[in-house]
Amino acid sequence: MSDNSLKQATIYVVATPIGNLEDISQRALRILSEVDFILSEDTRVTRKLLSSFNISGKKLISYQDYNEENKKDSILSKIKDESLYVALVSDAGTPCISDPGYRLIDTARTLGINVIPIPGPCAAVSLVSVSGLPSDRFTFVGFLSLKQSVRLNEFKLWSTGGSFLFYETAKRILKTLTEISSIIPECTVCVGKELTKYYETTLRSSISEILTTLKEMDQSSTLKGEFCVMVYVPPQVQTFNQEDIIEECKQRLQKESIKDILESFSKYPVSRKTLYKLLLDIKNNKI
Numbered sequence: 001m002s003d004n005s006l007k008q009a010t011i012y013v014v015a016t017p018i019g020n021l022e023d024i025s026q027r028a029l030r031i032l033s034e035v036d037f038i039l040s041e042d043t044r045v046t047r048k049l050l051s052s053f054n055i056s057g058k059k060l061i062s063y064q065d066y067n068e069e070n071k072k073d074s075i076l077s078k079i080k081d082e083s084l085y086v087a088l089v090s091d092a093g094t095p096c097i098s099d100p101g102y103r104l105i106d107t108a109r110t111l112g113i114n115v116i117p118i119p120g121p122c123a124a125v126s127l128v129s130v131s132g133l134p135s136d137r138f139t140f141v142g143f144l145s146l147k148q149s150v151r152l153n154e155f156k157l158w159s160t161g162g163s164f165l166f167y168e169t170a171k172r173i174l175k176t177l178t179e180i181s182s183i184i185p186e187c188t189v190c191v192g193k194e195l196t197k198y199y200e201t202t203l204r205s206s207i208s209e210i211l212t213t214l215k216e217m218d219q220s221s222t223l224k225g226e227f228c229v230m231v232y233v234p235p236q237v238q239t240f241n242q243e244d245i246i247e248e249c250k251q252r253l254q255k256e257s258i259k260d261i262l263e264s265f266s267k268y269p270v271s272r273k274t275l276y277k278l279l280l281d282i283k284n285n286k287i
C-alpha cells in the first residue's frame, strides 16, 4: 500500500456511497482492492458494493454489534500480530456515524493499531452543506430516542437556540416534527429525503410549512425512503429573568391559574420547577 502506514498494522475507516455509486472516492476503491480483508457491517451489502466496482475475491468479516464483542479481540490481535492492512466499512456512508464500529476502533487504538480515515459520503454532512442554515456550530444527535418523554426533553433543550441534526425514518418523521413544532414553533427546518438518490428531495421552510408538505406527501404515499433533518432554532431568551417571560406570566396570571400555566411550561426555556417558583413570586408580588 502506498499510504503513510509503512507496514504498520492499519485499519482504514472507509466511507461508502449513501445512494449514488459515483460518490465513492478513487482512494476508497484502491484501499478496498488492496487491503488484506474488509471488516463489514453486513457482508451481503458490502459484497454487492464491491461487485459494482469489479472488486472480487475479497475476504469479508462481519463486525455487527451482536458479534462485535466476541470477535473483536481475536480479529484485532491478528491485525496487530501480522501487521495487516484492513478496511472497515458500514452499509452506507461514514462508519461510526450512527453506525456500529466505534468500540472496535477504540480497542484498535488502545492496541496501537494505526487508524486512517478515508473520508466520503455522510448523510448528515451532506444535508448541512445544502441547508443554508447556520452551520458554524451544530449538534448532531443521530437517531432520537424511541421514548417520547426522552425526546420531548431533548427538544426542550434545543429551545434556547442553535442548529440540530438527526436521522429519522419515513414512519416516524411526521410525529417527530409535530412534537418539535409543539415545543419550538418558531424553528426553521431542512429535510433531506433520499439524498444523492433518484428521488432526492430537500425541503426548507418554517416547521409549519414543512409539516403541511410532509402530510401531503403522506397522503399521496410519497413519504418514503431515508430522511435526515436539520432544525434551526433562533437564539431565545436564556433565563427566566428576561422581562418578556415575566411580563407574559403576569398577564396570563390575570386570566389563568398557576396550574393551567404550568401545563404549557414546555413553551418556556426553563424547568417546570423554575416556572412554578416564578409564578409564585409574581402572585406574591415579589416580582
Ligand code: SAM
Pocket (backbone or CB within 6 Å): 018, 019, 090, 092, 093, 094, 095, 096, 097, 098, 099, 121, 122, 123, 124, 166, 167, 168, 169, 192, 193, 194, 195, 196, 197, 226, 227, 228
Ligand atoms: N453512517 C451513515 C452516514 O454517514 O450517513 C448513517 C447510517 S444510519 C444507520 C442510517 C440513517 O442515515 C438513515 O436511517 C437515514 O436517517 C440517514 N440516511 C442515510 N442515507 C440517507 C440518504 N441518502 N438521505 C437521507 N438520509 C439518509
